[in-house]
Amino acid sequence: MLETNSEEQPETNAQVLTVEQAIANLQHEDLSLRYYAAWWLGKFRVRDPAAVDALIAALEDEAHRIALGGYPLRRNAARALGKLGDQRAVPGLIRCLDCSDYYVREAAAQSLEMLGNPAAVPALIQLLEGGVAAAQQVPGRPHLAQPYEAVLEALGSLQARVAVPLIQPFLDHPIARVKYAALRAMYQLTEDDTYGQRLVQALEEGDMKLRRVVLLDLGAIGYLPAAESIAQCSVENSFKLIALKGLLEHGIEEVKLRSAVARGPLFVDPRSSHLPDTAIQVMNLMDSLL
Template structure:
């Protein structure tokens, strides 16, 4: 079992859930070559949303990573963003090298989407490229600025490096525990726990569940589910947030427990999590 909470919304560009019948694969691939930028944008989203893991889909999306036609007034690349997100969901590692190339894109959101998808694809070959962006915010092993820094998608970079087990670079991740943006701090705690398994980082996330902002509590629920930090189970169940999100987080804890036991047995921790989930239903 594999739990990887996604912060990328599986919603259509119009904000409505697609029913999966609005396009065929052939139509989506054709639309990616259309002169209509809206059709191209939607097609890239659709291929990722419905996990169209065909060679032709992967090839077309990789090509879309170099699109120059779909530009925002600020210089962003909307089609590239959707293509990068979709490629992570399709799970084909031939996208790894093109996504690494996207980390040099001038569009912040393309870089963010590329980092998230590289995390999903799980190939450690991308670690040096992710570190290259991360150290933009560092001078040695210290943060350059105590002011909010939006120059790089630090949250996505940290989460990817934690998932990819970039243990040799742990000293470069630790300073981000003091980043002025709370979401970056939480991503750093999540990654540090994955790299060191030291409870202090899991406990930092547990403490954040008592924060005032619902948006931040939601993010921490996802982080705790991703790292499977079992001591957080009670705190997760009691968090002031939607039961659906608490269940997803607890599911992450449960899957980490199941992955470390034989199929015919359940640990006390797993049974506890199951009972907590049952109480939320």
């Protein structure tokens, strides 16, 4: 829903493919067609088992290298596999966390978070080795030693409570985005309100880009007390709507879960028309941002 979608769009000219062509193209002699096919299969959520198999194989690709040593096809394959929701991708993605290419590791961490499989936790924890001291910028590159943001966020989403003592020091990381990722994970792992409040405070600091990051974090953790601050802060409405959508959906799931526990699973009507007041408040805010 955002106006720009640059992150995902590969440089190759857009091309219409069929599922069969895209799968076949993953082995095409033209490497740029392989790269495009991997992106395409993720973008259009092609859950065909043959597509998943071919993408898993592409995680070990050796043919497509760039001058700095990166593996472009592996990056796109790892990103796509997160979107396809097939758990068979988990072992291959875990192996990618050891890849020499930072961007492959980052894509793998993000996709492992999306697949929601706790089997990834030990390997993700390993990337935090050395703590904040090791979390320095790699000389000559625009990134840190590890994709800390993606790793911290994945550990939070995967409910990796064992990682709490390792995540805590990152709350003081000098880079704001890493600090926010740590706050987000700590909130998810402890449900301690202070972490949520610190993210809300961050909405008033930093530049527009950072505020966008914080908005998406608040949406991802569904922190309901942030609703008003999200609606008020100085960022484009598109980002505010995504964040409030996160709050709304999280709030509704929570209520459903609680009523399921209270009344027994048999009494839960998935189409129940009862909406909690907090959900209505969030929707009123969303309406005002359209």
